[in-house]
Amino acid sequence: EAQVTQNPRYLITVTGKKLTVTCSQNMNHEYMSWYRQDPGLGLRQIYYSMNVEVTDKGDVPEGYKVSRKEKRNFPLILESPSPNQTSLYFCASSLEGIGPPYGYTFGSGTRLTVV
Amino acid sequence: AQSVTQPDIHITVSEGASLELRCNYSYGATPYLFWYVQSPGQGLQLLLKYFSGDTLVQGIKGFEAEFKRSQSSFNLRKPSVHWSDAAEYFCAVGGYSGGYQKVTFGTGTKLQVIP
Numbered sequence: 144e145a146q147v148t149q150n151p152r153y154l155i156t157v158t159g160k161k162l163t164v165t166c167s168q169n170m171n172h173e174y175m176s177w178y179r180q181d182p183g184l185g186l187r188q189i190y191y192s193m194n195v196e197v198t199d200k201g202d203v204p205e206g207y208k209v210s211r212k213e214k215r216n217f218p219l220i221l222e223s224p225s226p227n228q229t230s231l232y233f234c235a236s237s238l239e240g241i242g243p244p245y246g247y248t249f250g251s252g253t254r255l256t257v258v
Numbered sequence: 259a260q261s262v263t264q265p266d267i268h269i270t271v272s273e274g275a276s277l278e279l280r281c282n283y284s285y286g287a288t289p290y291l292f293w294y295v296q297s298p299g300q301g302l303q304l305l306l307k308y309f310s311g312d313t314l315v316q317g318i319k320g321f322e323a324e325f326k327r328s329q330s331s332f333n334l335r336k337p338s339v340h341w342s343d344a345a346e347y348f349c350a351v352g353g354y355s356g357g358y359q360k361v362t363f364g365t366g367t368k369l370q371v372i373p
Contacts, residue, residue, distance in 0.1 A: 146273075147301075174359065181265075185348065234303060236358070246292055247361070250299035258276035 145170045147251035149234050156224055158258055166234035174237040175217040176201070176210065176247070179230040186233065192217055205221050207222045224257040231255075259293055262351050262364035270370040271339050279303040279334040279367050281323075283348030285296045289350035291332040292361070297345045305347075308332065319343070 147168045156162050166176065176191040178201075188201030192211040206228055208220040218237075221228060233252050235247035261284045271277050290309055291349055294302040306317025313325040324333045332349060346368045352361040 176361075178363075183365060186363040188361075235302075246304045246307050247294075247302070249294075249303070251301045252299075 144166060145234050145248065147162070147234055147248050147250040148233075149253050152251065152253060153254050154253060156255070158225055159223050162221050162224060162255075164221075164234075166217045166219065166250060167215050168206045168217075168236040168248070170236060170238075171214065171246070172236035172238055173214070175211070176235050177217070177219050177250075178235065179203065180252075181230050181234060189232075191217070200248075203252055207242065212238065221255075222250070226254075226257045229255060229257050260351050260353050260360065262349050262362055262365050264347075264349055266363035266367045267365070268368045268370065270372060273341050273371050273373055274338050277336045277339045277343070279347050279349075279369070281332045281334065281364060282330050283328065283332060283349070283351040284334050285351055285353050285361075287353065288327075291323070291325060291351040292352065293317065293321070293332075293334050294348045294350060294363075295345050296348065296366075297318075301363070302348060303336070305368070339369075339371055340373070341371045344369055 150165045173194050176185040177189040180186050187203045189207050190209040192198040195200045209223040237247050263282045292307045293305040297301045303323050306315050308315045308325045315323050321336050346366045348366045349364040
């Protein structure tokens with residue numbers, strides 16, 4: 144089944160404790176992206192990657208890191224989480240990075256709480 | 259810069275009634291337009307997309323949307339709503355920024371369906 148898999152689904156952590164949210168897709172998509180969803184703000188892009196070893200900042204990158212060492216994986220790293228990073232996070236992938244956006248396939252989300 | 263406005267935060271309709279969710283976009287050229295649906299606790303699922311051609315686009319689950327360039331709108335419609343349509347709906351605009359795709363989401367419209 145074609146899908147984007149995120150782990151974990153739920154995470155509660157303490158301020159300053161490094162964490163990684165994993166994302167993997169099995170569709171050979173070139174383009175992957177991380178979004179955070181907050182009430183009243185919709186989805187805001189954190190980082191995206193057009194292909195292996197090619198990443199760039201989205202609209203709200205502060206406090207986050209990403210890497211794209213393999214085509215299928217795009218982990219989101221919070222080096223020192225803070226309470227304002229409490230949010231619902233989505234990973235998404237798409238067929239093409241350069242060219243018309245074909246529409247995303249989204250993961251099921253990771254609800255992160257930083258206390 | 260591209261942007262999307264969904265003017266209705268919350269809409270309530272009766273089961274069997276027709277539905278129209280509004281979406282207005284801002285983009286300098288012909289946009290790529292999308293509607294996504296998010297059921298409670300789930301990721302986003304692509305309902306339909308417009309790239310070019312016929313301005314009336316059919317999607318999954320009986321939804322359709324009409325692209326109106328003169329009004330910069332891409333409203334989502336369904337003739338008869340079912341209780342299972344209760345969810346949050348996001349309009350998105352995709353375009354090019356520096357040669358790569360960028361997708362911007364609206365803030366969402368939450369649909370409540372009453373018996």
